[in-house]
Amino acid sequence: MLEHGGNLRDAARRYGRDDWIDLSTGINPHGYPAPAPSxxxxxxxxxxxxxxxxxxxxxxxxxxxxxxxxxxxxxxxxxxxxxxxxxxxxxxxxxxxxxxxxxxxxxxxxxxxxxxxxxxxxxxxxxxxxxxxxxxxxxxxxxxxxxxxxxxxxxxxxxxxxxxxxxxxxxxxxxxxxxxxxxxxxxxxxxxxxxxxxxxxxxxxxxxxxxxxxxxxxxxxxxxxxxxxxxxxxDTRWQQDTQACLKAHGYRLSRLLLEYGIVSAGTPLFRWWPEERAEDFHEHMARRGIWCRLFRVSARGIRFGLPDTEPDWLRLEQALLEWSKG
The missing domain is CATH 3.40.640.10 (Type I PLP-dependent aspartate aminotransferase-like (Major domain))
Structure with missing residues (x-):
């Protein structure tokens, strides 16, 4: 089995937290409100x-x-x-x-x-x-x-x-x-x-x-x-609203990373960048309850998905600030 994002149980077993912010996938955190099946x-x-x-x-x-x-x-x-x-x-x-x-x-x-x-x-x-x-x-x-x-x-x-x-x-x-x-x-x-x-x-x-x-x-x-x-x-209305929302949130994430010296690429759903200290960065975030995707093979780097709530955005910003200060 290859390693993928979304493996929060592995994160919890290793670090023992229960307040994770999962940025390890590129899945829209504000997904479609699924109806109850018949x-x-x-x-x-x-x-x-x-x-x-x-x-x-x-x-x-x-x-x-x-x-x-x-x-x-x-x-x-x-x-x-x-x-x-x-x-x-x-x-x-x-x-x-x-x-x-x-x-x-x-x-x-x-x-x-x-x-x-x-x-x-x-x-x-x-x-x-x-x-x-x-x-x-x-x-x-x-x-x-x-x-x-x-x-x-x-x-x-x-x-x-x-x-x-x-x-x-x-x-x-x-x-x-x-x-x-x-x-x-x-x-x-x-x-x-x-x-x-x-x-x-x-x-x-x-x-x-x-x-x-x-x-x-x-x-x-x-x-x-x-x-x-x-x-x-x-549901075309939801699709149109979500396109606009993801565009804004993707831009916010790219700007936030740039504020701390990280030049990233990606889509409105995720940002990626090559990172020389990828393992150290991943560990830094994990210690703060933020689970991001670590790439070790082929593309050595880090990928972030979108935070869900405003408190999640603030926790991410604080973690980036602490990383930037070494």
Missing amino acids: PAAWHRLPEPDPELIEAACAYYRAPALLPVAGTQAAIQALPRLRAPSRVAVSAPSYAEHAHHWNLHGHERILVPYPALEQAVDDCDVVVVVNPNNPTGETVTPECLLDWAARLHARGGWLVVDEAFGDTAPGLSVAAHAGQPGLIVLRSVGKFFGLAGLRLGFVAAEERLLSDLADLLGPWTISGPAQEVALQALR
């Missing part, structure tokens, strides 16, 4: 709801989608749908991509973002996280569509992970995912703050979606998850 959602087998697919296609502007139990389910399954291939994975990025392409007989290489262009002509599959987690790096849609066409001409795939794409809709290529060779992953967990639903979507051509559905099997999305997601995907 009794039928609990009692019936969760057959796929066509209204959920319709709402998701409208929200993501995708021609066809397959709901999956979080994008993690697709990340684990996609390598099993190809014969052994040469696979380039953007690096640094979400580590599960590289991990699972490495498990199924593929030749996997890690490629920095500036070198991805060359990898398109040297590989059968290219995996790009856009916007990137954790660094916030991006690739233009025009570039991605060109890469997808070049890969498809050789029977290849371009896999674009847009898990953090809700706050940057202009970057999305989901609308073009009907073309062969382009696969787009979307998450309900980050922007909507509904990580506990374990729900994501795959946009791709119908044949690949059918193969993926056969591999994953029936009843992959619970009935309660489908009902909550349907309402969230249709």
Whole structure:
């Protein structure tokens, strides 16, 4: 099992506190107010709801989608749908991509973002996280569509992970995912703050979606998850208000870090920076009940998600002040 954020039980076991501020993920701390599921959602087998697919296609502007139990389910399954291939994975990025392409007989290489262009002509599959987690790096849609066409001409795939794409809709290529060779992953967990639903979507051509559905099997999305997601995907007022809120809070976090000499990059949902004393910084914050994400491999640095409440913001500022004073 790879290490991820959100592991507050590990933090509590190590440091013995019960007042944690969890900044270790990029999940919206002001998530969608989930409605109570209907009794039928609990009692019936969760057959796929066509209204959920319709709402998701409208929200993501995708021609066809397959709901999956979080994008993690697709990340684990996609390598099993190809014969052994040469696979380039953007690096640094979400580590599960590289991990699972490495498990199924593929030749996997890690490629920095500036070198991805060359990898398109040297590989059968290219995996790009856009916007990137954790660094916030991006690739233009025009570039991605060109890469997808070049890969498809050789029977290849371009896999674009847009898990953090809700706050940057202009970057999305989901609308073009009907073309062969382009696969787009979307998450309900980050922007909507509904990580506990374990729900994501795959946009791709119908044949690949059918193969993926056969591999994953029936009843992959619970009935309660489908009902909550349907309402969230249709709630355009909440979505618009949340876009504005996240933009303001993301700017506040970047400015706060800058006040203490930290130049960061990222998205409205998180900020990241390379940190020479990453372990010391992480320990400093943990001793003050602030759990951030420490990166030791590939991208040595720190990632912060957004604080939840005003007292959380003030505690974070105090901890940064104490760090700056050494």
